[in-house]
Each structure stands twice: as C-alpha cells, then as structure tokens.
Amino acid sequence: MAAVLVSGTHLNLVRIAMIVAILGAGPAGMSCANACLSFGLTPVVIEQSGEIGGIQLGNFHPNLWLLGEPQETGREMSERMARHFAALPLTCLRHACVTAVQGVAGNFIIQLETPVGLQTLCADAIVVATGTHPRDTPELAALAGQSDRVIIGPLSETIRDDIRQSRGLILGGGDNALDHAVFLAERGNQIRVCTRSNFSARQPFQDTCNANPNIELRANCTPDSLLIEANQIVATWGRIKVRYDWLLAMFGYLPNTELLTRFAPELRPSLSRSGHIQADIWQRTSVAGIYAAGDVTETPQPSVPTALAQGLVAARAAERDAEQLPPMESKAVPHPV
Ligand SMILES: Cc1cc2nc3c(=O)[nH]c(=O)nc-3n(C[C@H](O)[C@H](O)[C@H](O)COP(=O)(O)OP(=O)(O)OC[C@H]3O[C@@H](n4cnc5c(N)ncnc54)[C@H](O)[C@@H]3O)c2cc1C
Known part of the structure; x- marks a missing residue:
C-alpha cells in the first residue's frame, strides 16, 4: 500500500495513482513531474527553496545547448519552464526539507519539514x-561571510551588473573561471586568474584569455593568505601583497547528496568516486524504487537538455517498475504550501 498521511488539518484523502516523490524542482525534477502525469503517475514535488527552476535561475548567459530559443538567457528559460510547471495539475511543496526516508519500493515513508509543519508523504x-x-572551502566561506565582494560560484547579478573598471582575482582553472575572466575583462576589469596546478579549461578559453591584455593567467599560484581590509581583498604570495576589489572562487560544483544521510542506511544509493549518484540508463539507482536524474547523477555532459531527458526517463522507469508492485489502495496528497 502507498498513501500520504499529513499532520494537522492538511489531509486530502483521494484515490490516486502511484505516487512518485520528486526531490528538487530544477529541469530534471520539473521534467520528471511532467512526464509522470503523461504516464498516469501522481508526482509530488519537494523543493527546498522558494523558487522553481533550479540553478539556471541565476544564469544571465544564453543557453547554447538547448534548441529552440537561442537568445533566451538561462533565467528566462527557467522561468518559462517554471510557468509550464506551475500550470500542471500536481502538488509541489516549496521550502520543504526531507528529514527522514524509510520503507521500501511501493511504500516509502518520507518525513518533511514544511512551512505548515511536519508532514509525512x-x-x-x-x-x-x-x-x-x-x-x-571553509576559509572562502568565512571570507564570503565578511564581504559581499567575495563571490563563491559564478552565477550572480552582481557579476553581471556591479563589477566594472575594477581589479579582480579569480581562483579556479576550469572553463567557468576563464569564461568569467573574459566576461569581466570585456567590462574594463583587470583580472588575474590563479589555479593551484595547471589550467584544466578548454584550450580555446585559454587562448582567448592569453590574447587579452586585461587577463593574467597564473598556474601553480595558490595565495598564501586572503583577508579583507577596508572592503578590499588582500592576497599574499610570499612577500608580495596585492589588493583586489573582487574575489571570485570558481572551484566547480558538488552534487547535492547531503539529504541522503537522512535516508535509512539501506535506502542510500551508491555514489561514484566524485560523490554523484550512480544511475543506469533508466535512471535507476542501486536501491529499488529510487531513481536519480540530472546533475546529481554521474553524467557525461551535465546540461539542461540532459537533465530534461533524464527526468523523463526516470518517470518512465518508475512507471514500468510499478507493474511489479502490489495493487494500489486509497492515498492522499498534502496541501501545497
Ligand atoms: C555556471 C553554469 C552554467 C551553465 N550553463 C549551462 C548552459 O549554458 N546550458 C545548459 O544546458 N546547461 C548549463 N549548465 C548546467 C545546467 O544548469 C544543469 O545541468 C541543470 O540545471 C541541471 O538540472 P537539475 O534539475 O539536475 O539541477 P538544478 O538545476 O541544480 O536543480 C536542482 C533543484 O533541486 C533543489 N534542491 C537541492 N537540494 C534539495 C533538497 N535537499 N531537497 C529538495 N530540493 C533540493 C534545488 O533548490 C534546485 O531547485 C550550467 C551550469 C552552471 C553551474
């Protein structure tokens, strides 16, 4: 049996199809929910933030990898998808946090903290x-807490609008670091990019940076110390001290798998060496009834189209696997918050 039990007065008992709890409302989660409806499943989407759309909500660059709207920025694309998602007949819990997951395929019990109190799905x-x-890193997180001129991760309106005619230090050696060096140099900024070993960015990015007099690429160049003084960032290399107006740290991305620690041990999917969830071509994880889609998985090319496709496949897999589950009984869905 699978049913939704909701604490307090937020109980809405109905007889419904198989329930798929989708954790996250980025492209992968939204696509999965949409596909669940096509396959006759009942999606319940749980999003920890207040916004639907995922990490692209912060992207002011056009999405070159999604066919259809070449001039549309990542944010505009996410908002378009979110509008479609909002019109779908499904339950979406925002500001909702998974606190525990128990049970087995066909009857997972998911404890949630939501703005209307504790709920069980x-x-x-x-x-x-x-x-x-x-x-x-802990050091950078502490610096970012002291100054809004220290930015961790590349997507922000501050980068787009506020960093002009200034001196900036970028830490990181990948595509994102160099892409932003070029973006900021075009806005009259003097940029030094430091990476602790060699640059891993694609060669065209490196060539573009090397050809730009406003960009200095330094390999094997981790600062000995970083501190904030008079709203500037002071970086030290040996006896050399340089002041910067901005510091951007672009060290890549880590999968959001912390919530798996709240799953019962036998329900925690296997992770790859990089910490991503391992999933097969059906998006099945190592745990029956648990699927994973999008950037949280080990995937060759993380992107919006990939996430959309994987969300769709996960829904299809859940539908197929449901044929092995015991028959449905009465269920209920929680009120949206
Ligand atoms: C700087 C940058 C530039 C990029 N540029 C492009 C590009 O040009 N073109 C392109 O196609 N792709 C691009 N990508 C990749 C693209 O953004 C991702 O591949 C895509 O957003 C992945 O979708 P997702 O749904 O897996 O994850 P996300 O978009 O990250 O969405 C995950 C959602 O899950 C929510 N969440 C997180 N933890 C929890 C939790 N514990 N409980 C509930 N909800 C949770 C988050 O709040 C979020 O809403 C870029 C990525 C970055 C970082």
Whole structure:
C-alpha cells in the first residue's frame, strides 16, 4: 500500500495513482513531474527553496545547448519552464526539507519539514533530482561571510551588473573561471586568474584569455593568505601583497547528496568516486524504487537538455517498475504550501 498521511488539518484523502516523490524542482525534477502525469503517475514535488527552476535561475548567459530559443538567457528559460510547471495539475511543496526516508519500493515513508509543519508523504517511488552547489572551502566561506565582494560560484547579478573598471582575482582553472575572466575583462576589469596546478579549461578559453591584455593567467599560484581590509581583498604570495576589489572562487560544483544521510542506511544509493549518484540508463539507482536524474547523477555532459531527458526517463522507469508492485489502495496528497 502507498498513501500520504499529513499532520494537522492538511489531509486530502483521494484515490490516486502511484505516487512518485520528486526531490528538487530544477529541469530534471520539473521534467520528471511532467512526464509522470503523461504516464498516469501522481508526482509530488519537494523543493527546498522558494523558487522553481533550479540553478539556471541565476544564469544571465544564453543557453547554447538547448534548441529552440537561442537568445533566451538561462533565467528566462527557467522561468518559462517554471510557468509550464506551475500550470500542471500536481502538488509541489516549496521550502520543504526531507528529514527522514524509510520503507521500501511501493511504500516509502518520507518525513518533511514544511512551512505548515511536519508532514509525512508515503510514495511508491522516489526520484532524486537535487542538482549541485558551488564547491568552496571553509576559509572562502568565512571570507564570503565578511564581504559581499567575495563571490563563491559564478552565477550572480552582481557579476553581471556591479563589477566594472575594477581589479579582480579569480581562483579556479576550469572553463567557468576563464569564461568569467573574459566576461569581466570585456567590462574594463583587470583580472588575474590563479589555479593551484595547471589550467584544466578548454584550450580555446585559454587562448582567448592569453590574447587579452586585461587577463593574467597564473598556474601553480595558490595565495598564501586572503583577508579583507577596508572592503578590499588582500592576497599574499610570499612577500608580495596585492589588493583586489573582487574575489571570485570558481572551484566547480558538488552534487547535492547531503539529504541522503537522512535516508535509512539501506535506502542510500551508491555514489561514484566524485560523490554523484550512480544511475543506469533508466535512471535507476542501486536501491529499488529510487531513481536519480540530472546533475546529481554521474553524467557525461551535465546540461539542461540532459537533465530534461533524464527526468523523463526516470518517470518512465518508475512507471514500468510499478507493474511489479502490489495493487494500489486509497492515498492522499498534502496541501501545497
Ligand atoms: C555556471 C553554469 C552554467 C551553465 N550553463 C549551462 C548552459 O549554458 N546550458 C545548459 O544546458 N546547461 C548549463 N549548465 C548546467 C545546467 O544548469 C544543469 O545541468 C541543470 O540545471 C541541471 O538540472 P537539475 O534539475 O539536475 O539541477 P538544478 O538545476 O541544480 O536543480 C536542482 C533543484 O533541486 C533543489 N534542491 C537541492 N537540494 C534539495 C533538497 N535537499 N531537497 C529538495 N530540493 C533540493 C534545488 O533548490 C534546485 O531547485 C550550467 C551550469 C552552471 C553551474
């Protein structure tokens, strides 16, 4: 049996189809929910933030990898998808946090903290679509807490609008670091990019930076110390001290798998060496009834089209696997918040 039990007065008992709990409302989660409806499943989407759309909500660059709207920025694309999603007949819980997951395929019991209190969702299947977050270090996190001129991760309106005619230090050696060096140099900024070993960015990015007099690329160049003085960032290399107006840390992204620690041990999917959830071509994880889609998985090319496709496949897999589950009984869905 699978049913949804909700605390307090927010109980809405109905007889409904198989329930798929989808964790995360980025492209992967939204696509999965949409596909669930096509396949006759009942999606319940759980999003920890207040916004639907995922990490692209912060992207002011056009999305070159999605056919259809070449001039549309990542944010505009996410908002378009979110409008479609909002019109779908489904339950979406925002500001909702998974606190525990127990049970088995066909009867997972998911404890949630929501703005209207604790709720319990019983679902037949779970799709983890929680994406990634920018990697940082404790030192950088502390600096970012002291000054809004220290930015961890590349997507922000500050980068787009506020950083002009100034001196900036970028830490990181990948495509994102160099892409932003070029973006900021075009706005009259003097940029030094430091990476702790060699640059891993694609060669065309490196060539573009090397050809730009406003960009200095320095390999094997981790600062000995970083501190904030008079709203500037002071970086030290040996006896050399340089003041910067901005510091951007672009160390890549880590999968949002922390919530798996709240799953019962036998329900925690296997992770790859990089910490991503391992999923097969059906987006099945190592745990029956638990699927994963989008950037939280080990995937060759993380992107919006990939996430959309994987969300769709996860829904299809859940539908196929449901044929093995015991027959449905009465269920209920929680009120949206
Ligand atoms: C700087 C940058 C530039 C990019 N540029 C492009 C591009 O040009 N073109 C392109 O196609 N792709 C691009 N990508 C990749 C693209 O953004 C991702 O592949 C895509 O957003 C992945 O979708 P997702 O749904 O897996 O994850 P996300 O978009 O990260 O969405 C995950 C969602 O899960 C939520 N969540 C997280 N933890 C929890 C939790 N514990 N419980 C509930 N909800 C949770 C988050 O709040 C979020 O809403 C870029 C990525 C970055 C970082």
